[in-house]
Amino acid sequence: MATWKEETVKVAGSELVVVRGGSGKPLLVLHDEMGYTGWMGWNEELAKGRELIIPLQPGFGKSPRLDWAWRHRDIANFYQNMIRELNLGKVDLLGFSAGGYIAAEMAAANPEQLASLTLVGPMGIKPDKGEIYDMFACTINTYLRASVADQENEFKNIYGGEMSPEQFELFEDARAESARIGWEPYMFNPSLPALLRSAANVKLPTLLIRGSDDGIVPEDCIRKYKEALPQAQVVSIAGAGHRVEIEKKDEFVAAVKKILA
Amino acid sequence: MQIAHFTERPIRYVPEAPVLQNRAFFGVSNKYFDAEKSAHDYNFYLDEACYCEEVGFDAVAINEHHGNPFCSGNVLTTEAAILARITSKVKIVLIGTPLPVIKHPLRAAEELATIDIISRGRLVSGWVRGAGSEQFFNNANPAYNREMFNEAHEFIMQCWTREGPWRYEGKHFHYRHVNPWVKPYQKPVPQQWIPGVLSPETILWCAEKRYPYLGLGTALGPTCDMWDMYADKAAELGYQAGPENFGYLLPVFCADTDEKAQDLGRGFIFGGGQNAFSRPEHTLPPGYNSKAAIRMLANQPGGSWLGVSKAKMMAGQEDSWDASAYEGLRQKLIKGYEKVQENLQVVVGSPETCIKKITDILKVIRPGVFTVFAVQGNVSDKDRLRSVELLGKEVLPAVRAFGKQQDLQGPFDRFPGSVKLAPGTKRLPVVDRAALAALNLP
Numbered sequence: 001m002a003t004w005k006e007e008t009v010k011v012a013g014s015e016l017v018v019v020r021g022g023s024g025k026p027l028l029v030l031h032d033e034m035g036y037t038g039w040m041g042w043n044e045e046l047a048k049g050r051e052l053i054i055p056l057q058p059g060f061g062k063s064p065r066l067d068w069a070w071r072h073r074d075i076a077n078f079y080q081n082m083i084r085e086l087n088l089g090k091v092d093l094l095g096f097s098a099g100g101y102i103a104a105e106m107a108a109a110n111p112e113q114l115a116s117l118t119l120v121g122p123m124g125i126k127p128d129k130g131e132i133y134d135m136f137a138c139t140i141n142t143y144l145r146a147s148v149a150d151q152e153n154e155f156k157n158i159y160g161g162e163m164s165p166e167q168f169e170l171f172e173d174a175r176a177e178s179a180r181i182g183w184e185p186y187m188f189n190p191s192l193p194a195l196l197r198s199a200a201n202v203k204l205p206t207l208l209i210r211g212s213d214d215g216i217v218p219e220d221c222i223r224k225y226k227e228a229l230p231q232a233q234v235v236s237i238a239g240a241g242h243r244v245e246i247e248k249k250d251e252f253v254a255a256v257k258k259i260l261a
Numbered sequence: 262m263q264i265a266h267f268t269e270r271p272i273r274y275v276p277e278a279p280v281l282q283n284r285a286f287f288g289v290s291n292k293y294f295d296a297e298k299s300a301h302d303y304n305f306y307l308d309e310a311c312y313c314e315e316v317g318f319d320a321v322a323i324n325e326h327h328g329n330p331f332c333s334g335n336v337l338t339t340e341a342a343i344l345a346r347i348t349s350k351v352k353i354v355l356i357g358t359p360l361p362v363i364k365h366p367l368r369a370a371e372e373l374a375t376i377d378i379i380s381r382g383r384l385v386s387g388w389v390r391g392a393g394s395e396q397f398f399n400n401a402n403p404a405y406n407r408e409m410f411n412e413a414h415e416f417i418m419q420c421w422t423r424e425g426p427w428r429y430e431g432k433h434f435h436y437r438h439v440n441p442w443v444k445p446y447q448k449p450v451p452q453q454w455i456p457g458v459l460s461p462e463t464i465l466w467c468a469e470k471r472y473p474y475l476g477l478g479t480a481l482g483p484t485c486d487m488w489d490m491y492a493d494k495a496a497e498l499g500y501q502a503g504p505e506n507f508g509y510l511l512p513v514f515c516a517d518t519d520e521k522a523q524d525l526g527r528g529f530i531f532g533g534g535q536n537a538f539s540r541p542e543h544t545l546p547p548g549y550n551s552k553a554a555i556r557m558l559a560n561q562p563g564g565s566w567l568g569v570s571k572a573k574m575m576a577g578q579e580d581s582w583d584a585s586a587y588e589g590l591r592q593k594l595i596k597g598y599e600k601v602q603e604n605l606q607v608v609v610g611s612p613e614t615c616i617k618k619i620t621d622i623l624k625v626i627r628p629g630v631f632t633v634f635a636v637q638g639n640v641s642d643k644d645r646l647r648s649v650e651l652l653g654k655e656v657l658p659a660v661r662a663f664g665k666q667q668d669l670q671g672p673f674d675r676f677p678g679s680v681k682l683a684p685g686t687k688r689l690p691v692v693d694r695a696a697l698a699a700l701n702l703p
Contacts, residue, residue: 137397139542165559172555176548180404 012081022047030099059177076105108195130218149241206232211240262664263671265320272330280532287539316653320352345380357387361409370420404548468494471678475508508630526609528638612655
């Protein structure tokens, strides 16, 4: 088992709680809109060759909220200054769902800062076909269940059983902060496809991963990301929902390891 | 004291089954909308307000909701503008303009001032944050709800009192040229009464602004606690709160006999009543509540907030609900109807019954504004008007006499916040807890 620790750092004018584990070149991981799930099987696998650096998004309960932040783009700017101030060098970046949206904003603003970009079921671009599932118009449990095709196995271990008051509060913090920065337009930036030209111009190595049964982010979002980033590789993982890293850990890890190699 | 009549102006023809199947009023498809029947209802409710004036109410109160057959008022200023012209004495009480939801405080300032001008100073301008479901309907970011409420309110006060033109650059609102050529008739501004369901943040805000707070059918025990909180804050700020700082809205339905009233009063639980206003996920959108309120909900699995328990929040939409079983549900609702009457949260009966229960309640919470909330559901024009008549001619005189005996000064009898309290002086009680204990509520 890789050792990981949670530490508070002072970066970009704020305190930030960061989970760090494993060793090797840094892999910056941005969690999704419901918050950090905890150290799981896929973290363990990837930490064998890399140091995982997982900031707990400001306003999600542990790291203080950035009062000046209005949009996911602003969180992206904050993380870019975190990379500079922690002297992480050129990092590989992995973002899930709304964390993928932030990662894409980072790639659009300054692709030179990144060694590679992996987006898993990324929000951030409005699909022409279908809609991004509205996380705000349903209960916590409804959203969690909609995010997987299979509610058994690792999902059940994480989300099954009674929710503690602390976990309930963390989820509500995550939902509130996600609303604050992503309510309207809902979880996309209309400028993002055009802004991504900078990442296309420098041919930033990019991987787009999607579960074939993703009920949260429509397939058309991936198509539009691919259109904006023609250099991207697309991997579809059969039988998985939105949370491929939970449901199809081995396929997910294999795909990510390939781009990191 | 001031006595008001309030109605949600329910869509009376909406069938109950789709409401029960949807588990809420909010979200029932507008395919059931019937223009002819609604034309009748909108006109009837305006006429009903005129009749309230005729039989002796001091005020008529209206509100607005969106996407919801529980209430047909969608844009309350349009109805209030008509009332301004067709009534002549009553105060027109708006409870209230949902500031964060309409997202255009300059226009609100103009509309409300127009109503105050046409009515020659009869507007009482209440403000609300808008129910949770309103945030969805209007796409108003719930995480900024309170910020937008505060900013819009401050801006409207400036619109009403400051000489223009001037420029406004706020956080949520921006106007290049503020110079509305309509200002309120009442100087400096109309009275502002704030309705609520016991959010401590709102109560403290009201105490700071010296605005009367109107409890919307809130349970008597917690209402006493919150009014003490208001009065403590008032004392801190150097004034003695009194009945003029408090209002209470109570569902009341009156008929010639108790039996008939019981029968028609069931309209209060039509479709599940107020608890079925919207589903939990729409009642508490993300960021709409303070962190303190969320923590309270998280740590009280048995407790609830706005009728939403943590258990309900946790449930998936597909959980523990058989949509076809609404016959059984109706039976459950009827039991609930008896319970809310025992708790004195709904008053239904002949004039004698209503007088007894209303005065019992007023003795405890001592409000200067008393508002009756007319029945919901499919109650005929005739029965509604008879209720208004009995209230006006038989119940109101008795309630007024009781108010006088108890010295329940309304905000138009004594200006809220005008009774000074010297620093260090112990404030007077604002509620009667002995009277509450004597009621022996379940």
